[in-house]
Amino acid sequence: MTLLVLFVTFFKIGLFTFGGGYGMIPLIQQEVFAHGWLDAETLFRYIGICESTPGPIAVNMATFIGASQAGLPGSLCATVGVVLPSFVIILLIAAVMKSFRENRFVKAALRGIKPVVAGMIAATGLYIALKCVIVNFGALSGMSPDLKQIGIAAALGLSALIWTKALRRPFSPILLILLSAALGVAVYGI
Amino acid sequence: MRRRIVELFAAFFKIGLFTFGGGYAMISLIEDEVARRRGWIGEEELTEVFAVAESTPGPIAINCATYVGYRQAGLAGGVAATLGVVLPSFIIIYVISLFLDRFMALTVIANAFRGIQVAVAFLILRAGVRLIRRLPVSAVNIVACALAAAAVMAVNLLGWRFSTIWLIVCGAALGLALYGGGDRA
Numbered sequence: 001m002t003l004l005v006l007f008v009t010f011f012k013i014g015l016f017t018f019g020g021g022y023g024m025i026p027l028i029q030q031e032v033f034a035h036g037w038l039d040a041e042t043l044f045r046y047i048g049i050c051e052s053t054p055g056p057i058a059v060n061m062a063t064f065i066g067a068s069q070a071g072l073p074g075s076l077c078a079t080v081g082v083v084l085p086s087f088v089i090i091l092l093i094a095a096v097m098k099s100f101r102e103n104r105f106v107k108a109a110l111r112g113i114k115p116v117v118a119g120m121i122a123a124t125g126l127y128i129a130l131k132c133v134i135v136n137f138g139a140l141s142g143m144s145p146d147l148k149q150i151g152i153a154a155a156l157g158l159s160a161l162i163w164t165k166a167l168r169r170p171f172s173p174i175l176l177i178l179l180s181a182a183l184g185v186a187v188y189g190i
Numbered sequence: 191m192r193r194r195i196v197e198l199f200a201a202f203f204k205i206g207l208f209t210f211g212g213g214y215a216m217i218s219l220i221e222d223e224v225a226r227r228r229g230w231i232g233e234e235e236l237t238e239v240f241a242v243a244e245s246t247p248g249p250i251a252i253n254c255a256t257y258v259g260y261r262q263a264g265l266a267g268g269v270a271a272t273l274g275v276v277l278p279s280f281i282i283i284y285v286i287s288l289f290l291d292r293f294m295a296l297t298v299i300a301n302a303f304r305g306i307q308v309a310v311a312f313l314i315l316r317a318g319v320r321l322i323r324r325l326p327v328s329a330v331n332i333v334a335c336a337l338a339a340a341a342v343m344a345v346n347l348l349g350w351r352f353s354t355i356w357l358i359v360c361g362a363a364l365g366l367a368l369y370g371g372g373d374r375a
Contacts, residue, residue, distance in 0.1 A: 014248050016358050030345060044311075045303050047310045048306040053282050055206050055251075056250070059249060063280050091265070093246065094257050101238065112362050112364040119335035121318035123318070123340070125315030132308050152308045153312070157312075177310075185301050187301075190298045
């Protein structure tokens, strides 16, 4: 039963994800919490690992969450689920490439989807950021700033700024994650 | 034909293995491998493929693999290329998942991940901001974007039981209603 739920859930995620890997994070987060699969901290840990390993983040997340729920069969079901919608849709489009891109209804729908997806991703990022730097964020009482996390955020922001402006190099996600890991160890100890 | 299928699998396996940082990072590797080195597809057609990949759901890497594979060797090619691009991720992540719990029991790793959490938030926020900055400035875009952001916040904070898939469906409906009749806007 879990296997079927994993397949269906990730099929749904694969079908409604636009805008690259990050586009699926709001949806994944919602589905994972709704099914009670992971807590927030574990989910963010998974995202961090999926960012720093090769391959599309969607596939990584599906494999990871599937494995956490039902081992190897679970990861297979989730991964096939997330890939299948793309696969089928692209096969259909490959047959009628030109007319698809120039179809005015396709264009119109996409113009509407773009701002929605952008807003969803930004809000998810903001939510996760606030959850990082504020203890008990979202609770009715007991919210307080987490100074150590704020320190890490400030150090990361500063490094990114120096790296891109002064050295004029792109600040890759892997570099950012390695640096943040080092900062985590420096702040919280070994 | 069989050789071509093996080649497709191998090329996309390599692409899957060496791309970090999600779909957009993959684009240059795919260009290099598939268009320049192997000449499987013209650069112009590949640009079209990227545009289609962006406008269809699902990871860009998968979309490209399926398309190029299908064009080269039909359905079997599409399957081989897609499997190729997915397999490295699958194997690596599955192996990590086996050891994660033992790994996380080490304090130093747990502390490193408290730092990584900040980086994850930063990356997602940055991706969102970049998408917003690429949007043409118009009242419709601003309102749609703000409403979607507010809805996601409400779902997160207030525990609304409302699937964000509906936001995408509403966006598509809005686009069709506003722009579907022609190029007035």
